[in-house]
Amino acid sequence: MRFCLISCGTPCVITAALKIPSQFWWSDRQLYAKLPLGGGRLNKVSAVNRAILDDIVASSDQAVDTQDPIYVTRPSLPPLDDVLPLLEGLWDTRILTNRGPLLRRLESELCDYLGVAHISLLANATQALVLALRHAGITSGEVITTPFTFVATAHAIQLAGATPVFADISPDTLNLDPDAVASLINDKTRAILPVHTFGTPCDTRALSKLGRAHDLPLIYDAAHAFGVQQDGTSVLRHGKMSVLSFHATKVFNTFEGGAIVSNTLADKEAIDRMANFGFETAEAVDCLGTNAKMHELSAAIGLAQLRHIDDVLAARARVTRRYARRLANVPGLRLVCPDTGVGRNSYAFPVLVDETYHLNRDALCDRLASENIFARRYFYPLVSDLGPYQHLPSADAAGLPVARQAAEQVICLPHFHDLQPSAQDRIIDIVLNG
Numbered sequence: 002m003r004f005c006l007i008s009c010g011t012p013c014v015i016t017a018a019l020k021i022p023s024q025f026w027w028s029d030r031q032l033y034a035k036l037p038l039g040g041g042r043l044n045k046v047s048a049v050n051r052a053i054l055d056d057i058v059a060s061s062d063q064a065v066d067t068q069d070p071i072y073v074t075r076p077s078l079p080p081l082d083d084v085l086p087l088l089e090g091l092w093d094t095r096i097l098t099n100r101g102p103l104l105r106r107l108e109s110e111l112c113d114y115l116g117v118a119h120i121s122l123l124a125n126a127t128q129a130l131v132l133a134l135r136h137a138g139i140t141s142g143e144v145i146t147t148p149f150t151f152v153a154t155a156h157a158i159q160l161a162g163a164t165p166v167f168a169d170i171s172p173d174t175l176n177l178d179p180d181a182v183a184s185l186i187n188d189k190t191r192a193i194l195p196v197h198t199f200g201t202p203c204d205t206r207a208l209s210k211l212g213r214a215h216d217l218p219l220i221y222d223a224a225h226a227f228g229v230q231q232d233g234t235s236v237l238r239h240g241k242m243s244v245l246s247f248h249a250t251k252v253f254n255t256f257e258g259g260a261i262v263s264n265t266l267a268d269k270e271a272i273d274r275m276a277n278f279g280f281e282t283a284e285a286v287d288c289l290g291t292n293a294k295m296h297e298l299s300a301a302i303g304l305a306q307l308r309h310i311d312d313v314l315a316a317r318a319r320v321t322r323r324y325a326r327r328l329a330n331v332p333g334l335r336l337v338c339p340d341t342g343v344g345r346n347s348y349a350f351p352v353l354v355d356e357t358y359h360l361n362r363d364a365l366c367d368r369l370a371s372e373n374i375f376a377r378r379y380f381y382p383l384v385s386d387l388g389p390y391q392h393l394p395s396a397d398a399a400g401l402p403v404a405r406q407a408a409e410q411v412i413c414l415p416h417f418h419d420l421q422p423s424a425q426d427r428i429i430d431i432v433l434n435g
């Protein structure tokens with residue numbers, strides 16, 4: 002059974018869970034147990050043993066039709082058997098939405114898993130960003146953000162009632178450059194909205210310092226940063242709030258969904274009220290609210306996904322390691338922070354293609370497409386070049402040289418948890434040989 006889901010312009014083929022080869026649902030621990038190397042956890046496995054692990058996965062990769070199209074991403078799904086009992090419960094209780102029991106359970110389990118204080122589960126990250134800004138009192142003035150992001154980041158600022166101001170990014174991380182942010186702060190600035198692009202943590206120390214110095218709240222767009230750690234703790238703990246996306250293309254998905262991570266119970270409760278039309282009690286409304294609630298069906302999917310998230314993250318890390326190992330020293334290609342380390346989530350595999358590579362970026366994209374492999378130019382064009390924003394003074398190309406070059410050079414190679422090693426090798430061989 003197959004169906005096609007179009008989102009962010011990305012066609013993602015979702016294959017029924019039963020079609021996913023069962024060998025890819027081994028946990029790292031199970032895989033490790035199959036090795037003649039003794040016990041222990043994967044993060045203690047040496048590089049050599051990791052390579053053996055990858056080869057075992059490769060050797061079990063038989064039933065793959067190598068001509069199937071490969072898209073840039075493919076959603077992970079929990080086993081249907083894990084979802085059905087939760088759905089039966091829904092059919093029994095008929096509590097389908099309005100902060101039902103499954104949503105409350107998922108909020109609590111996510112707080113434990115992510116190591117954060119409070120989570121409000123919501124309909125999607127775009128609504129969550131708007132709510133976070135409005136909750137912080139940002140309904141006018143300017144919000145400084147990055148142009149190298151998905152368009153929802155800027156839309157949310159505009160929808161909240163403020164104007165985005167685009168600052169340049171750092172060439173190393175492709176995240177906001179704190180010096181560029183500092184140069185744009187003025188008396189109209191109300192907040193800073195950095196993005197942990199591709200799950201790479203921002204320079205949170207420098208940005209916090211700036212926020213403190215100018216009394217500006219930091220609201221992080223952490224749509225890509227589920228499970229990411231920085232200095233041993235969740236990256237979501239930085240700033241006044243962080244916003245996660247649980248869209249189908251994300252590391253952890255509830256089909257559609259999002260969340261705001263906040264630091265105090267008062268913040269969380271205020272956000273929950275705003276997401277439910279502003280109702281304080283059944284008959285009192287205390288603020289301008291909207292409907293941004295996550296329903297129980299999405300919460301059920303989230304609970305089932307969470308049981309398997311460690312396996313999904315481990316599988317994504319294996320895909321990253323294989324790319325990083327084979328593409329590390331190719332002239333003209335720069336791997337953007339290939340996040341093979343502990344506390345990273347392998348959200349994507351972005352590569353910058355410069356003029357010393359034998360093809361230009363667009364030709365490489367076309368070459369892959371000619372083999373039914375659909376890499377994507379994320380993020381191109383820059384958000385500052387899109388219709389609603391190109392007239393803004395901060396959209397002027399002269400102020401955004403690093404972002405502009407990244408947008409011209411970037412390509413995200415297909416990356417998802419069950420990308421088969423043989424399919425990945427096919428992609429790599431084309432990148433190596435053109």
Ligand SMILES: Cc1ncc(COP(=O)(O)O)c(C=O)c1O
Nearest residue numbers: 125126127151153224246248259
């Ligand atoms: C950086 C970023 N912010 C916000 C969003 C919006 O997320 P959602 O689709 O959950 O509204 C996305 C979606 O891909 C994103 O990549």
